[in-house]
Amino acid sequence: MSDIHIEHNAALIVIDVQKAFEDAYWGRRDNPAAEENIAALIREWGARRRPVVVVRHDSRTPGSPLAPGQPGNELKDLVGEALGPDQEHLLVTKSVNSAFYGEPNLHEWLSDREIGQIVIVGIQTNMCNETTARMGGNLGYRVLYPIDAMHTFDAIGPDGEVVTAEELTRATAANLHHGGFAQVVRTADLVNAMATG
Template structure:
């Protein structure tokens, strides 16, 4: 797998509010370690990193602006500004990072970036929506499934899906539907020539 020299790492909503019991049971306890490894690799190679923050418009949300939950998790905040490459902060109040401020698509196109790597929280929500939109906009999208996590979820008709089931469904939909290439963190790190 080849990772472009200017591929953008899009780190979606890695915020303290997702540590709240509000969300329920999560999967993939190794997600944060993989996100950190990818940020480190991008910063070490001068590639662009986009940090996306969800500013919820719903009062009482764990991600509401002005609350502790709105802040990035410490390991992300500590890495912001730490690379030699371009960096962007996008704030949003909906699922897609492409509907935030400033305009992510405009920023990527102005920089001549055609490949994006989407990581963060939640796999089947903001990550999937961002990846789908990126695919529709013509980007080559990589989706390292082990660098993200989600939560069990209840839906219509009394249906309940575990975080693992939702992760598999997202992976099949994105990869099978041609929106993104579902890969691993190791795949991406090797492609970026930061591991042997």
């Protein structure tokens, strides 16, 4: 990994860590340590009073476990537990892949606070996380992407072949790194950088 610099007001963007993703509806997942790493980074940001944004997907698809009013729409308990009762945070709700197309407007919120660096964690690696990272890179944000603080699920390609969650994660890391959208890192690297920074 190259050197990691975490800016004093870097925002942690916690995407779609919702109970629906615990359901077998989605199929086989990767990275069983994702939730532990997400919680560790939320606690790290909270301990230093750095900005945290929690993003919730409110699906408009009929029957979706992520639809408002469904139990799966709720955030996983680890989010509230890691935030603690006193940690201020912004809640953004969205119905598409990018957290930049939600309410309230994430780009405006970050710009108003002169935040130029974001750290993306959550679910799913190759869906909402990657879309938000790509758009963040396009908007000029310096994006850090701790690939082990997220997970995804196996997917079926147009030819009917299963692409494993691990393969999708490797592809996302390569896409973001090679395309210059984000710096792909590990949770431990971020924690160490904050401790020494």
